[in-house]
Amino acid sequence: MSADTDRTDVTTAVAPTVRQRLRSARWVVVALIVIVAVALLTTYLTAPNPGARMDPTSTSADGARALVSLVRDRGVEVVEASDIAAVEAAATPDTLVVVVQTYFLIDEEIMHRLADLPGDRLVVEPISRTREILAPEVKRSGTTDYGGDAPDCDLREATRAGTVQFGIADAYEAAGDVAVTRCYGGALVRYTEDGRNITVVSTADFMTNSELLKEGNAALAMNLVGTNPRMIWYAPQQPEGESGGAASIFDLIPDRVNWIVWQLCLVVVLLAFWRGRRIGPLVAEKLPVVVRASETVEGRGRLYRSTRSRDRAAEALRTAALQRMSPRLGLGPAADPAAVVQSVAERCGQPPQTVAYTLFGPPPADDTHLVNLARELDNIERQVAQS
Template sequence: ALLPGVRKTPAPKGFDSSPDCTLREADRAGTVRFGPSDSYRADGRAVTSCYGGMLIRYRDRGRTVTAVGSTDFMTNSGLPQAGNAALAMNLAGDRPRLIWYAPQHIEGENSSTTSLFGLIPPSATWLVWQLLLVVALVAFWKGRRPGPLVAEQLPVVVRASETVEGRARLYRSHRARDRAAAALRAATLQRLLPRLGLGAGAGPPAVVAAVARRSGADAGLVAYRLYGPPPATDDDLLQLARALDDIERQATGS
């Protein structure tokens, strides 16, 4: 403890305090305005008490100890009041060497239980709710209104034949005879299977047998036309297209 044998008690409330002691520093300063302060009481030792115990001095192991119950009178705002400046100078300037001890809070330490949300003023909460309401109203105003579907006319109408011809030109320019043959065979099977009473998952043997039975053509030739290798030349591709057309016409009787 910094003051062994000294008890600290609340000082009586008052405005200005008189020294009422024989301490030279206090007598020269006269009336002092301490502000909120503590007073000291010592048991079993000789103590010089001034200002109602707010300033004491005593001897301890050959040293002179002076204790003040408040430091407000030494601050910039307290020095101009009453005899505060005189008392501060008398106490601090009495010796050539001065050691100033002031307890400091550790950085980041906070003894308050107030949360972060408790520091927000109540008006800020209403402001946030008002902003949210404004945003919701603007979103509703700018939002797209749901309504019945409206048919829109196409900007350009393209005939199916032009689409087929354009796709054929692309295949021809890239010499993609395999893709062209696959497209022709897939289209033929897509039209044949419902006519033959077969599902989309029917295997090649079932399809070949049904087409051969319906058209009267050779099963091997039908399998070659529907599932054979891709044509090697453009003439072969043209012959394949004609053969697929014949198979479809014979199988469907059209």
């Protein structure tokens, strides 16, 4: 009766403990899942959106997402055109077409189609051919000075912005008889043709996400692109009629399959936690590896040679030779060098000066002297052993 009672007590005492541990482990797993989910969601929501220079959707330093967002907040309708067809579909007489020079704006036919569009035009950082087609009344006259530039003109957009950090940029002037307004030393020019304002700015740096906060950069950028009720932003990021490059593995996954992929990843993580084994403490174990003495000597010699440690190699050779000869000479390990030289000279029949130079001389100057030293030590050790 007593044994049964004890067994029952043990079972009763142990069972709740196991259940408590399982319950605690379950909450730990749930907490880990919640932490991982929150971390993934935060990373997804706060991750920067990379893109090319002056891409209206890019949050990188060279992108234009900040400027486009500010203009939208002011009530301007912004059309982010990805191709010339989208620009032509959205262009009306009351729109402003912003043409940003990129690596993919090189086709003359597309430039002529842009030049035929109605409405005002803002050309940003154009190359020579783009400027000749979209702003033919403007030509390059030189460069501006580096630093903060004052407007020095009566253009309302520029005078309201004040000093702007353009840096070193091209300067423009009139190419014909049309009146051209020059601001910031020619970095910003404007003229009117057929009732349309055509504005050219030689650099896009002050419009980028990283430069908007400098002096009047944001004010000038917003004044230039926010003058009309509708603005069309055209900064082509790929050649017209071609794909944007090889698709990544995530582009090949259908939208409805994304959740399945993430669920599978979560299952793999949970399975790893479940099947993982606790790693115990390190155990010292003698490995059955035998290294030959010749390999050790060869490896050590290569290390000395790679670091050009001829002094340490010579010291090792001399020390080993003295340790082997000392018992034969009847000398202790701390014997005086003079006594060692005298004993070796008597055994070998060599002058003491030569023996002293070999056993206690300066380090070898090069590899040849080191090899000669090894031979001399071997010769002395052999003569001492045979005497």
